[in-house]
Amino acid sequence: MQAALWFWIPAISLVVGTGTALSSRSENIKNFSKSIAIIGFIFVLFSPVTIPESPSSAAGHLLGSIIGPCALLITGIYLLAFSGNVEVGKLSSTDRKIGSVCTFFGLIWLEGMHWWTWTPMLDGEVNPYWLVFWPTFLLLATGLSSGAAFSLRYLGDSRENESNFMLVISSLTFTLTVLGMMLDGPNITSETFRDHFWLAASDIFGLGIGVGLSILVFALVIWIYESSLPPVKSLDVPSQQELEQAASIISNHIGGEQE
Amino acid sequence: MSEVSKTWKVIVMAISVPPLLLMIIGALLGDDISNLAFKRFGNALITGYTFSTGLLFINMFFYADSRQRPLAPLFGMLLATIFGTMITLWLLSQGDLLLEDNGSARAQALSNIVRILVSSLALIMAVVVSVGGVFVAITSRPNRNLFEEE
Numbered sequence: 001m002q003a004a005l006w007f008w009i010p011a012i013s014l015v016v017g018t019g020t021a022l023s024s025r026s027e028n029i030k031n032f033s034k035s036i037a038i039i040g041f042i043f044v045l046f047s048p049v050t051i052p053e054s055p056s057s058a059a060g061h062l063l064g065s066i067i068g069p070c071a072l073l074i075t076g077i078y079l080l081a082f083s084g085n086v087e088v089g090k091l092s093s094t095d096r097k098i099g100s101v102c103t104f105f106g107l108i109w110l111e112g113m114h115w116w117t118w119t120p121m122l123d124g125e126v127n128p129y130w131l132v133f134w135p136t137f138l139l140l141a142t143g144l145s146s147g148a149a150f151s152l153r154y155l156g157d158s159r160e161n162e163s164n165f166m167l168v169i170s171s172l173t174f175t176l177t178v179l180g181m182m183l184d185g186p187n188i189t190s191e192t193f194r195d196h197f198w199l200a201a202s203d204i205f206g207l208g209i210g211v212g213l214s215i216l217v218f219a220l221v222i223w224i225y226e227s228s229l230p231p232v233k234s235l236d237v238p239s240q241q242e243l244e245q246a247a248s249i250i251s252n253h254i255g256g257e258q259e
Numbered sequence: 260m261s262e263v264s265k266t267w268k269v270i271v272m273a274i275s276v277p278p279l280l281l282m283i284i285g286a287l288l289g290d291d292i293s294n295l296a297f298k299r300f301g302n303a304l305i306t307g308y309t310f311s312t313g314l315l316f317i318n319m320f321f322y323a324d325s326r327q328r329p330l331a332p333l334f335g336m337l338l339a340t341i342f343g344t345m346i347t348l349w350l351l352s353q354g355d356l357l358l359e360d361n362g363s364a365r366a367q368a369l370s371n372i373v374r375i376l377v378s379s380l381a382l383i384m385a386v387v388v389s390v391g392g393v394f395v396a397i398t399s400r401p402n403r404n405l406f407e408e409e
Binding site for chain 1 (some may be wrong): 266269270271273274275276277278280281282284285288290292295296297299300301302303304305306307308309310311312314315317318319321322329331332335336339343366369370372373374375376377378380381382384385386387388389390391392393394395396397398399400401402
């Protein structure tokens with residue numbers, strides 16, 4: 001009951017609030033949904049304090065542990081992107097330096113959670129959800145960065161330098177994953193990392209297929225509904241008088257003045 | 260084969276080859292966790308389906324807004340969500356089939372939901388790094404001359 005009140009209801013509010021805020025067209029509903037999502041987020045964040053005995057609170061603990069490096073990384077990337085060569089709303093060169101520092105420290109902080117003693121620990125053990133988050137992030141970042149690199153090369157025009165930059169990011173996450181599989185960290189052994197790497201890969205494949213199936217069902221429901229609607233009443237063929245009127249309007253609007 | 264289709268094939272391969280290489284390296288290092296991986300795959304599939312149909316059911320309300328509020332598609336998505344939930348609970352109650360470290364079907368279902376949220380967070384961060392990286396790379400480059408001055 002306590003877990004439902006302090007974790008599950010806020011978690012549902014967070015998910016439903018975010019979904020509604022993104023989907024709704026009404027400003028009032030959007031604002032209300034955002035408030036609900038933010039309140040839910042705060043409650044989930046504090047769940048290790050409100051319900052320390054519930055296993056679900058480990059997710060709140062993870063959220064609290066990674067919110068710092070993730071916020072640094074997001075802020076850093078935002079500042080770097082918008083202090084570059086953009087036409088509108090360009091940020092200053094100081095923002096660029098701050099962005100570089102934020103991105104660097106965000107990455108170091110995340111790496112320190114695996115390779116140093118900053119690992120999210122709960123009751124003397126590694127937070128089980130950190131072992132879900134980290135391999136999943138590395139695996140997806142490797143694939144998506146490589147995809148972005150090849151998209152730039154094949155879809156873009158003279159984007160070889162940008163493509164190479166993305167290949168460097170992909171190689172970096174690839175190398176970090178291989179190192180994690182082969183070398184022990186202070187809190188996570190290579191064997192534990194490998195086990196969770198396989199579980200993360202299974203998770204991604206399972207989620208991909210599950211989400212794909214649900215989208216297929218969604219499309220099917222809409223298609224069945226749309227095809228059951230009566231056909232739209234078509235207009236009668238225009239009369240000779242209507243055609244002549246249209247022709248005179250068109251002739252008045254084409255041709256222009258001779259220069 | 261058209262150029263466009265070739266390009267898309269290359270991009271899909273670029274996304275999938277590095278993770279596959281990592282899996283080959285993992286397999287060469289020789290751990291047998293096939294049973295656990297199968298359970299995780301099954302749990303992720305059924306939870307992903309149910310969770311996603313639930314979200315699409317909410318989304319259907321907004322689709323209905325633009326179609327004079329028909330009930331049929333809403334009812335269809337509600338049925339799909341209920342079907343997913345029932346299949347999930349039925350599969351989880353089949354003893355050892357999909358139970359991981361949890362003692363009961365309910366504990367496993369709740370653990371699956373928390374895990375899907377954590378995986379979604381990891382996905383969001385991976386998208387931030389890869390898409391953000393593309394923007395940083397593009398905007399870091401000086402403007403190109405599109406036309407030569409006469």
